[in-house]
Amino acid sequence: MAPSQKERALAACRAMSSLGIDDSKVKSVLKKLLKVYDKNWEPIEAENYRVLADAIFEDDDNMVPESKKKTQAVNAHNTHNPLASFSNNQEEETECEEAQMHIETPQPLKRLRLRGQESQPLHPLADSVPSPPSKRFKLDGALPQGGSAKKSQNKTVSSSGNPRIEVHSLPPQDGIVDKGKQPASPQFSHRGRRIASERLSPCKPSNLIIPKDEPIDESDYEMPIAMIPPEPSSIRDSSMKNGVAGKHGGYVTVSPSQSRGVRDKDVTPTSNEETCNVEIASSTLGEIKLSMSCSSARQGSNFHMPSRDQLLEMMEDKCLRSYKITDPNFSVVKLLRDICDCVLEFRPNTNDDSQEGSMTRSGVDVSKESQAHSTLSVGGNKDLDVFKESSNGSINVNTSAALDSLSPRSPFSHPHLSDLDDAVMISKIDRTNECLQSNDRKELEDPISPNSHSLVVVPQHKLTVDDIRSFHDVNDLTKGEENVQISWVSETTNDFVPPFNYISQNLVFQDAYVNISLSRIGGEDCCFTCMGNCVLSTPCACASKTGGQFAYSSEGLLKEEFLEECMSVCRNPQQNFFYCKNCPLERSKNDSCLEPCKGHLKRKFIKECWSKCGCGKQCGNRVIQRGITCKLQVFFASEGKGWGLRTLEDLPKGAFVCEFVGEILSIKELHERNMICTRNGKCTYPVLLDANWDSGNVKDEEALCLDAASFGNVARFINHRCFDSNLVEIPVEVEDPGHYYYHFALFTSRKIAAQEELTWDYGIDFDDNDHPVKLFQCRCGSKFCRNMKRSNRSIRSASIAG
Ligand SMILES: C[S@@+](CC[C@H](N)C(=O)[O-])C[C@H]1O[C@@H](n2cnc3c(N)ncnc32)[C@H](O)[C@@H]1O
Secondary structure (H helix, E strand, O other), X not given: OOOOHHHHHHHHHHHHHOOOOOHHHHHHHHHHHHHHOOOOOHHHHHHHHHHHHHHHHHHHHHHOOHHHHHHHHHHHHHOOOOOOXXXXXXXXXXXXXXXXXXXXXXXXXXXXXXOOOOOOOOOOOOOOOOOOOOOOOOOOOOOOOOOOOOOEEEEEEOOOOOEEEEEEOEOOEOOEOOEOOOOOOHHHHHHHHHHHHHOOOOOOOOOOOOOOOOOOOHHHHOOOOOOOOOOHHHHHHHHHHHOOOOOOOOOOEEOEEOOOOOOHHHOOOOOOOOOOOOOOOOOOOXXXXXXXXXXXXXXOOXXXXXXXXXXXXXXXXXXXXXXXXXXXXXXXXXXXXXXXXXXXXXXXXXXXXXXXXXXXXXXXXXXXXXXXXXXXOOOOOOOOOEEEEEOOOEEXXXXXXXXXXXXXXXXXXXXXXXXXXXXXXXXXXXXXXXXXXXXXXXXXXXXOOOOOOOOOOOOOOOOOHHHHHOOOOOOOOOOOOOOOOOEEEOOOOOEOOOOOEEOOOOEEOOOOOOOOOHHHOOHHHOOOOOOOOHHHOOOOHHHHHHOOOOOEOOOOOEOHXXXXXXXXXXXXXXXXXXXXXXXXXXXXXXXXXXXXXOOEEOOOOEEOOOOOOOOOOOOOOOOHHHOOOOOEEEEEOOOOOOEEEEEOOOEOOOOEEEEOOEEEEEHHHHHHHHHHHHHHOOOOOEEEEOOOHHHOOOOHHHOEEEEEEEEEOHHHHOEEOOOOOOEEEEEEEOOOOOOOOOEEEEEEOOOEOXXXXXXXXXXXXXXXXXXXXXXXXXXXXXXOOHHHHHHHHHHHHHHHHO
């Protein structure tokens, strides 16, 4: 039997009383709500009476005269109410400290407000944008937003005129990540009290560094007061820290900030739950990062992070509803980007004119990453920002503003492909000396200005030579990812390899469909019955894709004939082009009018034996799987090509050198990335996996490429040479028989002497401005240089025209 009205009312009173709300208040609001909902209890009871609690708060706010609000806020503070309004008043701070001695008494929970906003309406837009009755809850008869969380999101102007951007939520529960009000549930109130009692000890934990003007208690609820900066040499680790539950675990905080000068040790766990800061750190390189962390420990084991899409969708929906945004192009990603832009706008001016115009450049891309490469994205694609989901129940939204937005002369700036002199210049330490001036090994200034509140603006970076140098180990760029060490050198002491994440195997970025499953590998695609070394016996099934003969000799080199055929394909592209009917590259541009396919090379594949085969790891038909074996070195190429790769030993013809490794993207993703990069003056290092696109209508998620700008291996340093390069690329199929995903392996096309630079022909048509590889002024030095011919052509046509 359904409970009676009376029973339902009693249950509501019980739920509210555990929040310290007395029955008479509950009843009066309940009455109004029932009227509004036409006696329908369901929306009122949903989410543990969230609507009811919201209504009570709203009612309270309406009733409290403005003049009394401040006092009320202080009182709330004194009772350790976690939702007490904030104040930056010194007296209140003292009262707060005294209040720590009091015994906790339950108080009606109040919503979070930000300092200086005590007199402001709770809804950030309430004053300026009157909400329609159907959207905003009013007790005068309008319907509440059914249980929707309200978030206090404010862009305020501090007394100094600095903006403050803060997004705060209250401790989430039961998987609800971001609620602006305390969920009206008994569980919550326990949690609320627990947090409050954790705070019973001094408001200001002695081991926390607090921004100069931060009233002590605010830190718990408004902003994390301690921020963990990554150590210069452990920028990658910093993002992993993000993946750990935050010290302010129950909270979700998004805050653009920068944390240099506040150390790891400044954060002390408050309980034995796994803790870490609520990460708002930037890297020592000066990136601005928004970071959102959520404690798994506090959510409970059944807490699951929403997917990126779910979260974005929910956020957009919420913004549209709550803030009456009517712009159909509104997007949360854009909002994040704007936040970054605002942060950068407030960067202090410098005398360097060259920085003008670049200060506000920032980029936000939101990407989902596997834990495996949940590391800070830096390097060529520094604007590729990362939205991380980690398995331990944390979300990190990192928006790294372009490094060279902040310091165009940073050695970590990326070369603009269109300007090779820049490419050379970027890694010159003398360009950073302005930043370095007498700062060697000195701690950075406290970036937190007295008026900055929780928005901390990145000051001029002051990197030390050691900071820059230590990003990549000079003895081993690969950080142990490869079987061999790969050193890097430059002829001067002023060149430093730009930062990027070294990976030795391709990793899917997000949408790319790479289907590796044993069940897809049929009998024709592997050799179950083989044993030992296939190359030494009768060709098995794996040789069928190379005409019944293995591509490799018993010495592990490419067979002469096979190599020549591959080289001929690359060197005579016109004769080996195929044209797709519906080209994924053209499709990715999203133009209303598709251009015809410009052609792709029909390449010869190698098929290597793999784990489903019966042979062993040392089988001669498993070459690229064994990784790099030759001695390589990254060096600063003197001809204006930036960094390059060379061999330190003689290499025979047909030897495997390395694979081109990077993030696996769909062509659409590459296009989007290129758009962002173009806006920010950055570039991608893409390689198309297009050798099989003639096989039919390639689906968007199957049209793949690799981008090695931010995550890549040593091949990202190999420069281009037109036509007579000493390396040739060959598609190698290992785990996926589908030919959409394959490995892009580089073999020597001739004997190469020790110390020679390794080059391959990128296959760029220097006349094709639409090509995903951004065009550059080729300095390959080959007598067959296509770019040179083009320049000559344009000079000739210019003189004819003139
Ligand atoms: C894959 S990266 C090669 C490594 C790069 N040199 C570096 O310093 O990181 C490709 C970029 O190197 C430069 N590059 C490669 N080959 C070049 C060439 N032949 N002439 C001029 N620049 C070249 C261009 O800036 C190009 O966009």
